[in-house]
Amino acid sequence: MTELGDYLKACRARLSTEDVGLPSTGRRRVPGLRREELASLAGISVDYIVRLEQGRVKSASPAILSSLAGALNLQPDEREYLLRLAAENAASGERNRSSASRQQVSPATQVLLASMVNVPAVVLGRRMDILAWNQLGASLFTDFGKLPPKQRNHIWLTFLHPEVRALYKDWAKVAQECVAYLRMDAARYPDDPELAQLVGELSLKDTDFRTxxxxxxVRAQRQGRKTFRHPVAGELSLDFQVLDIRGGTDQAVLLYTAEPGSNSAEALTFLTGWSTAQSSAATTNRAPTKDV
Structure with a gap:
């Protein structure tokens, strides 16, 4: 069995005959479409679908993948994921080699983060690792600098860090989306050992993640809204955007903004002031004393 085969089976299991305009045939032993029904919809032989799901097809043509995506009612993100899984071994090997390289944030990106004093922001890398952050980003979530590097990961914190987990008003929705984001990203680096370790730890420690x-x-991380219950600023409904960093770095800036004039905007302004005061106090406490 392969990731491609597992994905096709999962997509098939999520559909009913009514979803795809086929007549219902009564009670079924297992949920979802039968292989014969998918084959009929996609114009592909049943044997070929069996071989795809069992991992016995080295590569599928774009035409076949497009037919399968249409028959399975896949959305754009899901189609993209399907194509990634079906990529040739040569391309996959090239991506895997780049995944082993060290993730570094450029000085220009660091300056950009620091300049966004009123906008919480973090830089996400592969596996949703948190590579850098600004002061307000740390104030919204947690002091990333005090965490071990292995815990500076967006999905790890969402599931396994009690304080971060408690921040989300609708934790289940946010957590499910994080899992979909991670699986979407995982198709780019299927042999990444650190990704396998992360998935293994989360699967072992959290039943919801495993399920x-x-x-x-799958889902691409682009934009949306999250509601936070912050211990200092209270409730904030913030819009998030994910902006890719050009240059083939596999990095993106995740930033949060509030609707102008809203209660959340006032709360975010309060958090900004509190964050600045905390930073100033910490700097003062670290300042060396002079001999008199």
Whole structure:
């Protein structure tokens, strides 16, 4: 069995005959479409679908993948994921080699983060690792600098850090989306040992993660809204955006903004002031004393 085969089976299991306009045939032993029904919809032989799901097809043509995506009612992100999984071995090997390189944030990106004093922001790398952050980003979530490097990961914190987990008003929705984001990213580096270690730890320690990961839902992280219950600023409904950093670095800036004039904007302004005061106090406490 392969990731491609597992994904096709999961997509097939999520659909009913009614979803794809086929007549219902009564009670079924297992949920979802049968292989014969998918084959009919996609115009592909049943034997070929069996071989795809069993990992016995080295590469599938774009036309076949497009037919399968249409028959399975895949959305754009899901289609992209399907194509990634079906990529040729040569391309996959090239991506895997680059995944082993060290993740570094450029000085220009660091300056950009520091300049966004009123906007919480973090830089995400592969596996949703948190590579850098600004002062307000740390104030919104947690002091990343005090965490071991292995814990500076967006999805790890969402599931396994009690204080970060408690920040989200609708934790289950946020957590499910994080799993979908991680699986989408995982297709780019299927042999990344650190990704395998992360998934293994989360699967072992959290039942919800294990269930959602096995569901094979995928989604690209672009934009949305999250509601936080912050211990200092109170409730904030913030819009987030993910902006790619050009240059082939596999990095993106995740930033949060509030609707102008809203209660959340006032709360974010308060958090900015509190964060600045905390930073100033810490700097003062670290300042060396002079001999008199």
């Amino acid at each position: 959602w990961w096995s569901d094979h839902r």
